[in-house]
Ligand SMILES: Nc1ncnc2c1ncn2[C@@H]1O[C@H](COP(=O)(O)OP(=O)(O)O)[C@@H](O)[C@H]1O
């Protein structure tokens with residue numbers, strides 16, 4: 277089947293009319309190229325947007341309090357309220373399948389005044405009172421020292437973990453950081469660690485300008501009592517936080533005597549839902565890429581089929597001669613099919629190669645000109661290339677099928693009579 | 696070698712049907728050189744094509760070397776053509792992008808003979824028709840007579856039981872025609888069975904037997920004294 281003579285024949289036929297062969301090949305080439313580039317562009321966008329999520333555990337929701345908008349149980353509307361430390365335990369006890377429930381209190385914030393002092397250096401930073409689990413919900417790399425642990429929580433230790441951005445703001449370049457003290461609203465905290473957050477969206481800088489201290493120490497130092505301003509809640513893998521969200525919110529509303537219908541009182545943000553929305557967007561984009569790519573490819577295949585039909589027609593007489601000399605009709609069929617598959621695969625490979633080079637070039641350019649917002653490392657996986665090759669082989673077969681059939685449909689005697 | 700009985704063939708064209716062969720009976724023994732004569736349209740080619748299994752008969756029987764030729768599927772027919780028959784056509788029917796040698800080697804390729812043996816055999820047959828030096832030439836670099844000799848070499852390459860030639864000299868001038876007939880006679884001298892269609896009496900006289908076709912039946916079937924073509928060459 278794959279002997280030398282067969283290949284020689286295929287090449288003879290395909291090279292006998294170069295111009296036509298190249299023109300035919302171009303259809304398939306173009307189809308695969310578009311498919312590859314669309315998929316790669318989709319992937320680039322996907323990578324870009326997903327990197328904005330960073331390593332954050334996406335099965336997470338955040339929740340905070342606002343003013344009530346409905347009176348309830350004798351309490352007026354427009355009431356300011358807080359979560360309580362008890363709510364954390366209450367959520368843990370009543371809602372199943374939760375992995376972390378981390379309460380947080382915060383100082384400072386965007387546009388706040390200077391709140392941190394070290395010697396003559398001052399700065400305005402976000403200061404968080406947090407639990408140790410927060411590092412798993414909002415991952416950061418500890419670049420020196422350590423993060424908050426449970427003995428810090430228990431002993432209400434006044435320690436702080438500062439971002440690299442805080443470090444550059446408060447310390448000289450070669451200065452020792454660990455073991456030094458910073459004053460947060462007048463209260464001294466011992467710096468025991470530094471972190472860096474991986475994030476390449478616009479807030480990258482801002483994310484390094486945060487200070488983490490133990491939740492308990494924070495509450496005590498800044499007189500928060502048993503109030504909780506904010507919570508990060510992560511569900512176990514396998515159960516989605518989006519499904520648990522309503523029950524959690526309802527539970528805290530009940531605990532805090534907020535009207536169950538009060539939609540505004542508890543603010544929340546569901547990363548998982550957000551993430552899923554993006555995921556399904558990418559699903560749709562992939563679908564469009566395949567749809568458009570395959571359609572263009574299809575027109576290429578029809579082109580191949582068409583040309584093969586013409587080739588067969590032109591070679592009617594030759595096929596008649598070969599059959600008179602005793603060539604098996606199957607052998608003729610195989611020949612036509614192989615010509616078609618060969619042509620399809622060669623042009624498809626050219627398309628894949630060209631597409632790969634194109635993507636390589638784009639990546640090089642992105643590397644050289646720095647990152648572009650929402651577009652990172654466009655690429656196609658090996659799986660896609662293999663799938664494309666499969667599609668090509670099947671396409672070649674399909675394209676050759678009708679011509680091959682027509683090649684042996686004519687009786688040898690009629691084929692011989694053809695001019 | 697060949698035995699046909701009461702052979703009928705008609706062509707259907709729309710609602711009309713043209714009855715071309717109306718009951719042909721004849722047989723050919725091994726080693727014969729038979730000319731089939733008749734005016735144009737008398738059904739000579741039709742008969743030869745049926746003998747060559749390129750076309751099917753409507754009625755009657757055909758036996759080739761003891762094998763009944765009946766209801767063949769295309770694969771079987773191709774095998775039989777390849778094993779039993781060699782064809783020579785008026786218009787040569789060489790494959791124009793293959794060299795003389797490749798053309799001659801084709802039937803052997805279809806028999807799955809190995810590449811080397813194929814080339815050796817093809818060269819041997821090209822030598823027999825006096826064209827060894829032209830082995831690598833393409834058909835369009837050859838004269839009409841040379842093309843026909845390549846075609847004859849190709850027909851003989853598979854060592855068929857019967858050689859069928861439809862007006863092999865029809866496209867050649869008389870001198871070249873005699874050269875080709877000389878070659879055919881020599882092949883026949885080696886014991887090969889040959890059927891040859893012609894409407895030229897001088898060519899027919901170079902065979903050993905003449906079958907005359909008219910209006911779809913054989914009107915005459917006679918043995919003749921063979922005129923040797925070599926004397927004209
Ligand atoms: N495929 C065909 N379809 C219809 N008519 C045909 C076909 N082949 C031959 N004929 C007709 O059959 C008759 C015999 O043709 P043919 O055998 O080619 O004659 P010859 O070879 O003796 O000149 C002619 O009238 C011809 O027109």
Ligand SMILES: [Mg+2]
Nearest residue numbers: 739740741861
């Ligand atoms: Mg004829």
